[in-house]
Amino acid sequence: AQSVTQPDIHITVSEGASLELRCNYSYGATPYLFWYVQSPGQGLQLLLKYFSGDTLVQGIKGFEAEFKRSQSSFNLRKPSVHWSDAAEYFCAVYNQGGKLIFGQGTELSVKP
Amino acid sequence: DARVTQTPRHKVTEMGQEVTMRCQPILGHNTVFWYRQTMMQGLELLAYFRNRAPLDDSGMPKDRFSAEMPDATLATLKIQPSEPRDSAVYFCASGLLPMNTEAFFGQGTRLTVV
Numbered sequence: 244a245q246s247v248t249q250p251d252i253h254i255t256v257s258e259g260a261s262l263e264l265r266c267n268y269s270y271g272a273t274p275y276l277f278w279y280v281q282s283p284g285q286g287l288q289l290l291l292k293y294f295s296g297d298t299l300v301q302g303i304k305g306f307e308a309e310f311k312r313s314q315s316s317f318n319l320r321k322p323s324v325h326w327s328d329a330a331e332y333f334c335a336v337y338n339q340g341g342k343l344i345f346g347q348g349t350e351l352s353v354k355p
Numbered sequence: 356d357a358r359v360t361q362t363p364r365h366k367v368t369e370m371g372q373e374v375t376m377r378c379q380p381i382l383g384h385n386t387v388f389w390y391r392q393t394m395m396q397g398l399e400l401l402a403y404f405r406n407r408a409p410l411d412d413s414g415m416p417k418d419r420f421s422a423e424m425p426d427a428t429l430a431t432l433k434i435q436p437s438e439p440r441d442s443a444v445y446f447c448a449s450g451l452l453p454m455n456t457e458a459f460f461g462q463g464t465r466l467t468v469v
Contacts, residue, residue, distance in 0.1 A: 277457055286359075286446060286460040333398065341452045342411060343388055345398040 245270045245338045249346035256324050257354045264319040264349050266334030275337035276317040278308055281348075282330045290332075293317065304328070329353045357381045361447050361461035368468055373435040376464045378447030379428055387430045388448040388458060389415075389422055398446070404430065405452065437468045 246269045256262050268274055275294050279287040291302025298310040308319045317334060334346040360379040368374055380387050389401040402412035407424040415422065419438070424430045434441055444465050448458040 279460075286462045287448075288460075289457045292457050337452075340410065341386055341405060342400065342403065343448070343450075343458050344400065345390075347397040 245336060245342070245344055247334050247336050247344055247346035249332075249334055249349050251349045252347065253350045253352070255352040255354060258326050259323050262319075262321045262324045262328070262351070264332050264334075264351070266317045266319065266346060267315050268317065268334075268336045269315065270336055270338060273312075276308075276310060277335040277337075277343075278302065278306070278317075278319045279333045279335060279345075280304075280330050281333065287333065290319070324351075324353055326353045326355065357459075359447055359449050359459050359461035361445075361464050363464060364462060365465045366467070368437055368466070370438055370468055371436040372468075373433065374437045374441075374466060374468075376432045376445050376447075376466070378430040378432075378449075378461060380430060380447070380449030381459055382428070384449035384451050384459075386450045386452045386458075387424060388446075388450075389430070389432050390446040390448065392444045392446060392463070401432070401445075434466075437466075439468045442466055442468050 248267045250265050277292045278290040281287045290306050291300050293300050293310045301307050306321050310317050331348045331350045333348045362377045385406050388403040391399045401415040402422040404424050421433045444463045446463045448460045450458040
């Protein structure tokens with residue numbers, strides 16, 4: 244069965260530091276992969292997506308993610324974190340049937 | 356500005372009462388998802404529809420939950436009877452498949468069952 248794993252439940256980084264959030268998926272075919280962000284009390288907003296082509300994808304708010312088939316990973320990165328990036332981040336995968344499955348989420352805290 | 360609209364945004368109800376949550380997907384989208392979010396379980400997929408037909412509702416407690424799409428502009432999620440353990444935030448999302456689009460999320464319905 245398809246699954247998405249986000250190993251880190253909570254990460255704290257200092258403002259201005261770099262960030263990497265991990266995501267591993269389990270899916271046989273080429274996956275459609277997503278990163279969403281959720282601010283408190285809000286719905287989920289898409290940061291970026293990967294369907295095919297270039298394995299390094301750029302998203303909004305300065306985020307990027309790299310698809311690595313050999314590692315079944317789709318890690319999210321940002322070179323310099325801002326205090327406003329504090330939120331919960333979700334990795335997700337569409338399977339062939341169109342089922343959208345989410346990881347457990349990683350809560351990001353930003354220290355001043 | 357196209358968006359997914361969920362109503363109500365907040366609902367407090369007594370145990371045993373029927374709860375109906377509504378979702379208006381983005382016009383033209385053919386896929387609708389219902390998710391439940393709790394601290395313990397995260398985002399759980401309850402059910403999803405393609406072209407108004409249910410594709411998978413295996414994540415939904417069948418004895419008390421039901422999901423329908425009476426027409427292309429309305430999806431409903433009902434709980435009858437409601438229980439305190441149903442307290443959660445329920446999200447609806449819509450997308451256009453198999454085109455290469457993401458799912459767009461509504462703001463959610465925060466349900467509290469007392």
